[in-house]
Amino acid sequence: xxxxxxxxxxxxxxxxxxxxxxxxxxILHNRKxxxxxxxxxxxxxxxxxxxxxxxxxxxxxxxxxxxxxxxxSSKHWLGTTGLxxxxxxxxxxxxxxxxxxxxxxxxGATILSVIIGVSAAYLGGAADNLxxxxxxxxxxxxxxxxxxxxxxxxxxxxLTVIIVVLILTGWSYGARQMxxxxxxxRNRDFLESARVRGERRSYIIVVEVLPTxxxxxVANFLGAALYAVLTAAGLQFLGLGDPNSLSWxxxxxxxxxxxxxxxxxxAWALAPGxxxxxxxxxxxxxxxAFDEISNPALRPVRRRxxxxx
Amino acid sequence: MRYLIRRLGFFVLTLxxxxxxxxxxxxxxxxSPEEALRERLSKGGSVVTPEQLxxxxxxxxxxxxxxxxLQYVEYLKAxxxxxxxxSVGSSLGVPVTDLISSALPWTLGLVGITTVLAFIxxxxxxxxxxxxxxxxxxxxxxxxxxxxxxxxxxxxALLLISIFAIGNNPLLPNDFNYDQGLTPGFNVxxxxxxxxxxxxxxxxxLITAVGGWILTMRNNMVTTLAxxxxxxxxxxxxxxxxxMFGYAGRNAFLPNLSGFAMSLGFVISGTILVEYVFNYPxxxxxxxxxxxxxxxxxxxxxxxxxxxxxxxxxxxxxxxVFLLDPRARTEG
Numbered sequence: 001x002x003x004x005x006x007x008x009x010x011x012x013x014x015x016x017x018x019x020x021x022x023x024x025x026x027i028l029h030n031r032k033x034x035x036x037x038x039x040x041x042x043x044x045x046x047x048x049x050x051x052x053x054x055x056x057x058x059x060x061x062x063x064x065x066x067x068x069x070x071x072x073s074s075k076h077w078l079g080t081t082g083l084x085x086x087x088x089x090x091x092x093x094x095x096x097x098x099x100x101x102x103x104x105x106x107x108g109a110t111i112l113s114v115i116i117g118v119s120a121a122y123l124g125g126a127a128d129n130l131x132x133x134x135x136x137x138x139x140x141x142x143x144x145x146x147x148x149x150x151x152x153x154x155x156x157x158x159l160t161v162i163i164v165v166l167i168l169t170g171w172s173y174g175a176r177q178m179x180x181x182x183x184x185x186r187n188r189d190f191l192e193s194a195r196v197r198g199e200r201r202s203y204i205i206v207v208e209v210l211p212t213x214x215x216x217x218v219a220n221f222l223g224a225a226l227y228a229v230l231t232a233a234g235l236q237f238l239g240l241g242d243p244n245s246l247s248w249x250x251x252x253x254x255x256x257x258x259x260x261x262x263x264x265x266x267a268w269a270l271a272p273g274x275x276x277x278x279x280x281x282x283x284x285x286x287x288x289a290f291d292e293i294s295n296p297a298l299r300p301v302r303r304r305x306x307x308x309x
Numbered sequence: 310m311r312y313l314i315r316r317l318g319f320f321v322l323t324l325x326x327x328x329x330x331x332x333x334x335x336x337x338x339x340x341s342p343e344e345a346l347r348e349r350l351s352k353g354g355s356v357v358t359p360e361q362l363x364x365x366x367x368x369x370x371x372x373x374x375x376x377x378x379l380q381y382v383e384y385l386k387a388x389x390x391x392x393x394x395x396s397v398g399s400s401l402g403v404p405v406t407d408l409i410s411s412a413l414p415w416t417l418g419l420v421g422i423t424t425v426l427a428f429i430x431x432x433x434x435x436x437x438x439x440x441x442x443x444x445x446x447x448x449x450x451x452x453x454x455x456x457x458x459x460x461x462x463x464x465x466a467l468l469l470i471s472i473f474a475i476g477n478n479p480l481l482p483n484d485f486n487y488d489q490g491l492t493p494g495f496n497v498x499x500x501x502x503x504x505x506x507x508x509x510x511x512x513x514x515l516i517t518a519v520g521g522w523i524l525t526m527r528n529n530m531v532t533t534l535a536x537x538x539x540x541x542x543x544x545x546x547x548x549x550x551x552x553m554f555g556y557a558g559r560n561a562f563l564p565n566l567s568g569f570a571m572s573l574g575f576v577i578s579g580t581i582l583v584e585y586v587f588n589y590p591x592x593x594x595x596x597x598x599x600x601x602x603x604x605x606x607x608x609x610x611x612x613x614x615x616x617x618x619x620x621x622x623x624x625x626x627x628x629x630v631f632l633l634d635p636r637a638r639t640e641g
Contacts, residue, residue, distance in 0.1 A: 032452065137323045139571055140623055142615045144578025145596060146330070149612050152600050153334055173571075230461050234582050237463055238597060252463070256586075266471050273464030280459035288455050291528070298528055 026293045033293075036285030043279055046095040053092045061086070061093040062246065069263055078267040082258035087268045090251055091275060097247040098279065101163060101232045106225030108167035110174060113224075114217060117178025118205060121186065132179065138172035144231060151240045159242065162235060166228045174220040181216050185209060215294040222287035226280050233276045248272040312637050316627040320620050325385075327616040331609045332384050336377070388613065394606035405610045408595065415486050416591030420580045423511045427518040428569050432562065434519075435526025439561070440553045442531060450523060458520030462579035466513045466586040473509060482506050484588035510587045518576050525568055529561035536560075563634055570623040577615055 027033045046053060054061070065084030072079045078087035120131035147165050154161045185191065194204050210217070235241055236249025239257075243250060251272040255261075260269035292298045387393070393405040438450040474483035487493070487502040533539065534557050542552045577593075584593035592611060599607040631637050 032455070133319075133322070136319065137326050140323055140574065140616075140619055141327060141330075142574040142577050142612070142619055144574070144581060145612045145615050148581070148596065148600055149331075149334060149608055152603060152608065226459060230459075231578070233461055234463060234578070237582065238585060238600070240600070261467065261471055261475055264475065266475075269467055270464070270471060273461060273467060277460045277464055280461065281456050284455050284459035288451065288524070295528075295532075298531055 027289070030289045030292060032285045033289030036282045036287075036289060039278060039282035040286065043095055043099055043282065046092055047099040048096075050093045050095065054089045061089040069265060071265065072267045078271050079265050081254060081260075081268060087251075087271060090246065091248070091271055094246045094248050094251060094272065095275070097159070097245060098229065098232070098249070098276070101159070101166070101247070102225045102229045102279065102283070105163050105166035105170065105228035105232070106221050108163070109170035109224040109228070110217060110221040112167060112171040113174030113178055113220060114210070114213075116171065117175040118182045118209065118213075120175070121179045121182035122201070122205060122209075128179075131175075135172050135175045135179070138169070139176065141169075143169035144234065147231065147235060148238070148240065151235060159245065162232055162241065166231060170224050170227050170231075174224060177216060177220065178213065181213055182209060185212060215290055219287055219290035219294065222283045222290065226283035226287065229276060229280050229283065233273075248276050252276075312631060313627070316624060320624050323620055324617065327613055328385055328388050329381075331388075331613060332381055335605060335609075393610040393613075396604055396607050405607050408607060409592065409610065409614060412590060412592050412595050415589065416580065416584070416593060419507055419510055419584075419589065419591060420514065420576070423514040424518060424573070424576050427515050428522055430515075431519040431522030432526045432565055435523040435565075436530055436553065436558045436561065438523065439527040439530025439534065440557070442534070447527075450527065454520035454523045456520075457516055458524065460517055461582075462513060462517050463582040463586050465516050466510070466583050469509050469513055470586070481509055483509065486590055506589075510583050510589055513583050513586075514576065514580060517579060521572060521575075522565065522569070526561060526565050529564050530557060533557045533561040559633075563630060566626050566630055566633075570619070570626040573619050573622050577619065 027037065050061075062085055065080060065086065067076075067080055068082050068084040070076055070080040070084075076086050076088065078091065080086055081090070116131055116135065120128045120135070123131075147169055150165050151161060154165075191204060191208055194208050199208075232241075232247075233249035233252065236245075236247060237252045237256065239253050241247065241250050241253070243253065249272075252269075255265075255269045255272065260266075391406065393409075396403050396405055396408055434446075434450065438447045441447055470483045473480045482488075482505060484506075486506050487499060488506075491499050491502055493499060536557075539552060539557050542556050547556075580591075581593035581596050583589070584591045585597045588594065592614070595607070596611050598604070599611060
């Protein structure tokens with residue numbers, strides 16, 4: 001559970017302006033990025049067209065069946081739950097909600113961190129001090145306990161509450177990086193020339209600064225999405241989600257409550273967690289790859305060169 | 310010196326922020342604690358008079374008729390002086406501090422040891438991997454630990470249980486902190502049992518926490534190795550191992566140290582889940598139980614305590630950085 005994982009010590013100060021398409025080419029040439037992107041695309045397909053993966057299912061994927069606690073078989077690929085629901089169908093249909101939480105919460109947190117980080121760097125002075133202090137406080141506050149406290153008070157089970165809480169607690173690390181990079185960009189020539197041209201501040205920030213920071217912003221989104229996936233699953237696993245919703249965390253909650261492991265139903269107990277893990281891995285791989293792309297020093301070196309040392 | 314004073318100021322400020330959050334969250338959220346408490350107590354079959362309810366809530370610091378600023382000041386005073394109220398959950402009336410002190414040693418032992426261990430191991434592996442850049446270790450390390458660092462804590466816990474602790478003759482126990490038949494004492498049997506019960510939770514935390522530190526340390530190391538003073542050391546013919554530890558590792562370690570304090574929050578969130586899965590009677594498990602029984606005073610005290618723990622670690626790391634990094638001393 002660490003959004004800190006892929007962040008290197010300092011964001012590369014030399015975020016040079018890349019020609020259009022350079023980013024995509026860089027992704028295509030990075031094995032970690034390709035693997036991560038492949039996994040993510042698979043999950044997107046699962047979320048968008050779940051029925052294609054369970055063609056025999058007509059109706060509710062949570063439909064209660066008459067064979068509870070079955071081991072995996074040709075009919076039920078991952079066995080059945082304590083209520084006789086098909087675990088495989090539930091798993092496929094759960095992708096959507098988990099992915100939505102990840103993307104929405106990740107986007108929200110990233111937007112918040114861009115706004116706070118960039119404005120801290122640009123406003124400077126007292127505003128910067130205040131915003132940086134706020135960022136540091138949020139960075140240190142143990143977020144998961146805070147989320148649990150918030151979710152308990154705000155009423156368990158509400159998806160909006162979970163997403164809002166994830167956004168409120170997930171922005172601080174990114175904001176710090178954004179501020180550092182925006183500070184390093186501040187006195188660059190191309191910004192100076194824009195200022196001399198007499199452009200407005202908002203124009204400079206939106207048109208000149210943000211495009212230069214795009215790789216950091218993307219990396220940040222991936223980190224925030226990873227954090228959101230893991231945290232949301234953890235919350236739902238503890239029973240702080242909507243117990244009737246279709247998501248991996250909720251499946252895990254029921255598996256735990258109905259004693260899946262004790263009954264020896266490993267597939268049911270572990271499959272939803274594996275899905276969470278794989279989605280997390282895809283974000284983490286992409287995140288790390290973006291780090292390599294934005295900081296050339298980290299790119300893998302060829303063996304031959306390394307041996308010379 | 311200014312550096313230290315600033316860090317101390319940050320410590321106080323963050324603690325204050327946590328207390329303020331603690332104070333305002335229940336008062337801003339929909340649904341009053343009074344309602345929740347009455348509902349739960351009547352569900353439990355006990356008859357509560359409004360007076361009793363009010364007394365309990367007053368202990369909790371919830372007196373809706375009073376001026377909110379006055380309440381706030383009183384709340385802060387109570388928190389600072391250690392009057393954290395009484396539990397309104399499953400152990401009604403027991404002071405929160407008593408409950409916490411019974412669970413604290415278990416968490417401190419389990420989480421404290423494994424976290425520090427993960428940090429040391431992670432830093433070392435990261436250093437070696439960054440040093441032997443492009444070598445065999447470095448080819449394996451980043452991909453493997455990117456994966457482990459993205460695994461959910463509870464899933465690793467479930468996986469370990471399903472491998473080691475399920476079946477007719479399980480290798481290791483999967484719940485509690487020691488065999489329930491034993492009486493706690495300083496003897497081999499008891500200590501052995503504690504270790505046996507702690508093994509799986511510890512492994513879970515270790516597996517998931519170590520990756521982050523390996524990756525950051527490796528990346529710091531790679532960045533540091535490109536510095537001129539490392540090339541200079543090489544040119545002078547200083548042995549490789551000394552460059553690795555004394556030149557590059559030492560400097561790459563500094564950002565990792567501050568990162569350690571920062572990411573502690575993530576570890577703590579993970580341990581709540583781990584303790585829940587393993588029914589390990591530490592603070593994390595208590596946190597979960599407080600949620601289930603909507604035990605607000607306990608919940609808030611635990612949150613405050615966790616914040617305090619993280620802040621103390623941050624402060625310790627700041628001191629360490631102060632000692633290790635001359636820049637922090639002179640910059641102020």
